[in-house]
Amino acid sequence: RPAFTDEAVQALLYKMTGIDLHKVFRPVKKELKPPQYRLMTEAQLQQATRKAIEEAKEKLVMPPVLEEREPIDDVLAEDKFLEGTETTKYVFTDLTYSTPHRERFIVVREPNGVLRKATWEERDRMIQIFFPKEGRRVIPPVLFKDEHLGNVFQQDRHEDLLNKCIAQFEPDSPDYIRVHHRTYDDIDKHAKYDLLRSTRHFGGMVWYLVNRKRTDGLLIDMINRDLLDDATSLITLYHMLHPECQSAKEAKEGKLQGVDLIKVFVKTESQREGYIQLALQAYEEAMATSTAS
């Protein structure tokens, strides 16, 4: 079964993300500096654009999509006679600088005498206390709770929320996965796909939607914006992930390309056939008028 990290999958997702230089290098809120102007020839301008594309590629590296981590409950020692001596638990962290954070020893001595390994939340908190990372808080901000996510979505700040989420949580923590899934659901519900289009979160969103077979809204949005290549790559990805479906078999037999692929997909797999047919018709009319004129 193809995974998120396969080269073919990554190539398709990267192609769909698109590179809109104006959006990638949109002014980030920093301290105010007056703009710098440079005088360049045509060749120098092209070289600068190429360098900008290289830097944009680095900015668009997709964050990992992992499964939820298993909770840790491992008891190292039980000393029942210590019960009642302490009222609070002790958390011991190993501060050796060279151990990776995943292998660090963090143990908890409970008041009832049990010495156990710390849970994932305790581990994250302790590691942030002793080895602080920029952009991460010891106690996760209240913003990531469900009742406040609605406010963020109303202000159309999905990308900032996802950036903050990546900074705060580990990729395999349940909070990270929950916030990401909530964001993708909201975007799918309101068809705000363009908010994430040239960002590094687009690949993750497409992976989520294709895994749950909710690609219709995204397909309509792509056709409306005349991004036929993206639509075909979306359907190829769908076929890679769900090879047993009807349209995948037909596509493999017929070796269809382009608009035919989309039509076959629409007939067999999609829920909102009517909308997609309408969008395709509008696109074909637009193509006809543009070629005629």
Place this chain on the structure above:
Amino acid sequence: GSCLLRGYHGGHVVIRFALGGCANRPFFRIVAAHSRRARDGKYLEQLGCLDPLPNSHGEKVAGLNLERLRYWLGCGAQLSRPAEKLLGLAGFLPLHPMTVTGAERLRQRRQRERQVGAVPVDGQGTAP
């Protein structure tokens, strides 16, 4: 030498707690130092810390640099009794016998108090 380098006669390296913090707010640093030095004075290396007051999650946070601790123990450093007890609680060393004895004594004292408390209510209890 310079007057900043204090020369000691005898003494050994100990790993102990150095108290810091402010009024009504202690904070211990687990430190490897000469035994003749002041408690909070110049130390050889800081090996960790202990916050004796519980935080908002009800835990007392302690950090121990186990790699350097093992180095100093290998060099022949001794441990103070509270340091030994802390490392016993952490699981790095076996539990200190005084921890066990202290727990036992506390349990017996509480049992005695409960019996003494029961006697005036009942009117008949076992003699202490």
